[in-house]
Amino acid sequence: MACNSCSTGKDGQPKGCKNNGTCGTDSCNKLTVFDWLANMSLPNGQDPFIGVEVRYKNGRKQYYKNTENLTLSIGDIVATQAKSGHDIGMVTLTGELVKVQMKRKKVDIEDSEKVLKIYRKASQKDIDIWSKSRDKEEPMKVKARQFAIDLNLKMKISDIEYQGDGTKATFYYTAEERVDFRELIKVFAREFRTRIEMRQVGFRQEAARLGGIGSCGRELCCSTWLTDFRSVSTSAARYQQLSLNPLKLAGQCGKLKCCLNYELDAYLDALKAFPKNDTKLYTEKGTAVCQKTDIFKGLLWYAYEGEWMNWHVITTDQANEIISKNKKKEKVVSLEEYAAEHIQDAKTEFENVVGQDSLTRFDNPKPKKKRKNNRNRKNNRNRNRNQKQNAKKN
DSSP: OOOTTEEEOTTSOEEEETTSSOSOSTTSOOSOOOOTTTTOOOOTTOOOOOEEEEEOGGGOEEEEEOTTOOOOOTTOEEEEEOSSSEEEEEEEEESHHHHHHHHHTTOOTTOTTTSEEEEEEOOHHHHHHHHHHHHHHHHHHHHHHHHHHHTTOOOEEEEEEEOTTSSEEEEEEEOSSOOOOHHHHHHHHHHHOSEEEEEEOOHHHHHHHHOOBOTTSSBOHHHHTOOOOOOOOHHHHHHTTOOOOHHHHBOTTSSBOGGGGTTHHHHHHHHTTSOOTTOOEEBSSOEEEEEEEETTTTEEEEEETTEEEEEEEEEHHHHHHHHHHHHTTOOBSOSHHHHGGGOOOOOOOOOOOSOOOOTTTTTSOOOHHHHHHHHHHHHHHHHHHHHHHHHHHO
């Protein structure tokens, strides 16, 4: 089921969503959980779970009780209970999997204060009011930002969400410091003629709500599937041997990218076999200091103090062997006897298995001199032939 904001062309094909994928319909699929328990039947005598997951604008989700025993399926537009009035959202999950999600997010279904209920399936009148309210949000956001600038408030209004019945508007904003917006609320109430709620969100939550394309070329993880935001530190980049470039490590939220944590555990497990970088190797030739490590191949590069230009590569097992001997007050002769096994000048050659043109076909300039020589030979040949013809005529 699509909303009225998803327009179609003359040929019946969709032109696109006016709300940039945030209208909450199944055509704008976002943060949806796959119901892998849908085809499984309940044991005999067990009542179905009455919890339902409902999604609103920009992936905001809440859990409700289906006390009216409505027959709901994924994609149904429903009217839900709010603190005052009602809200309109889309059902994204039903059945036993809702219980798993609520347990994971520590939501108690028996707590009537936190878990509200579903009133009914939304009628056409409810959907029309909801659509009209959503159409007001974008011009309303432009005015709200201008009002905040006029009052010299250090805050950014990132998004506005109307309640389904159009009686309340929630303003989401980000700010680095505490902001006194009491005067701003008065201006909003006087201008927009509705109840106002200000809600501060973090920079990561703001990026999750707005969405976008990351440097990897895919949609942001936080706006598609990532729901919990763990803290990311620069040590995660150091462990993975990444350059500490803020422009490359920062995401669209301005913070360190969440994906730096994805492979961090694998790197930490691999680094357990490596000696510490500040550990020195003592040999009869001199003291060696670690210059570089290769986690994937398990290799380390050492250089003697005073000979920093000459690096010697050894494996982690060899480095640990030398360290164990140094602890026993023993020294090896030199690193060269260990590094000799790894000295190889191997050049990787790739085969053209798909029949593509060479990427280096324009690197070498064409031989111009040879072309000139060929042209000179041709001119000389023509000149000689003309001379012979003239001689015959004479």
